[in-house]
Amino acid sequence: MRYGQRDVVHGLDLTIERGEIFALLGPNGAGKTTTIEILEGLRLRSAGRVSVLGTDPAGADDAWRSRIGIVVQSWRDHPKWRVGELVRHLARYYPDPIDPQELLDLVGLADQAHQEVQKLSGGQRRRLDVALGILGRPELLFLDEPTTGFDPEARLAFHELAQRLNRDHGMTILLTTHDLAEAEKLATRTGILLGGRLVACGTTEELAKAVSTTTEVRWTGPDGTAHRVHVPDPSKFVYDLHRTADGPIPDLEVRRPSLEETYLRLIHLEDPL
Template sequence: MAYGGVDVLHGIDLDIHRGEVFALLGPNGAGKTTTVEILEGFRRRSAGEVRVLGADPERGDDAWRGRIGLVLQSWRDHGRWRAGELVAHFAAYHPDPRDPAELLALVGLGDQAGLRVDRLSGGQRRRLDVALGIIGRPELLFLDEPTTGFDPRARHDFHLLVERLARDEGVTVLLTTHDLAEAERLADRIGMLVAGRIRACGTPAELARRAAARAEVRWTAADGTVHRERSADPSRLVWELHRDADGPVDGLEVRRPTLEDTYLHMVHRESDDTEALAG
């Protein structure tokens, strides 16, 4: 994909399996929005082949669009509608919609059904966006920064909803988020998009191994000093510590690489590579 002769995406090769939750991560400017807009059919690609639910998004008809749900980063329309009326209005466009009242209760807006949309808080408006995205029972759901503005309880409830949609209803979910803990919890697989290329794709555990991120082992020595050591093989280090101490090791902790460690490792590596080429 190119803008004005400048490539934004570089030969992305990506398969997302039916019924899985796939998270697309990357820093600002990496090409996430462009990628998702191409998949949604909102942006024309400059080259390559794309198939979404068996169709080319550029040629998707109304029936194809009816199989897709969208939760965009932000909507600013429909301010004068009441929340319940708006969900019911959207439901009328689908052949087998969810019950509007049940759906509002599901996303935590049962008590706000009679409120005008422009009177909802930011978090409540985000929940309404989610309700509108799933009212038509989509087969594929695009979630673009879905929990922005959610408090911890609302975020937890939303995560349970996404897990239920994927597990019980077989909905395929493509999630973009800057919340790495959210991606680590929800995603079956994660793709890391850096500088327009998919640099890695796999489960969080696979990505940690592939990035060679090291675990941190902490322990307290006999003299009371606290030691920290990073190791690619923490099990061996722990065994050696037990052997040397001839028994339990005080204050022993092993901190495995997180998704955040892996993400930062890859982004920094890409930055270092770019600087080396420029030099």
């Protein structure tokens, strides 16, 4: 994608498999929103090839659009509609919608069916956003910063909902978020965008290995001294440690880098992978 003489997305080669929860990460200005909007068919690309559910989004018809669901970061339409009325009304525009009552039960809004949208809490409003995004039984769901502003309880409930949609309904989910713990918890694989390029892609373990060939091992020695080392083969190191101690090792911990640590290392590399 080019704006004037500036390429904001370039050399991006990405395949997302059916049934995945895929997280797309990157700092502000990395090209995440542009990439997602191209995939959703909301923005025309400058060059390259794109296929989403077997179709080029740039020329997609309504039948294709009914197969995707979009939950944007902020949406404040229909404030005076009652929740149940809004869901029932929009369901009329899909060929095979989820039953409105079943949908409200699924997202945990059955008790708010008669409440005006503008009176919902932030977490409830986000659940309604998801309900409207999945109303047409999409095969692919785009979630853009889904838990921004959530308290911990609301975030946990939303994570459980996303996992249930993926597990029980076979829904593929493409997630963008700045919450790296959220991405690590939900995503099957993660892609990291930097400067409009995909600099790394894989599972948390694969990404960790891309930036570090060692694993941290911590334990407490017989004299109470805390030890911490980085080793290339933690399994062999722990095995030798047990043999040397001839018994349990106090406070033993084998710790690979978290997704957050890996992400921060990757985006600060002068020559990313």
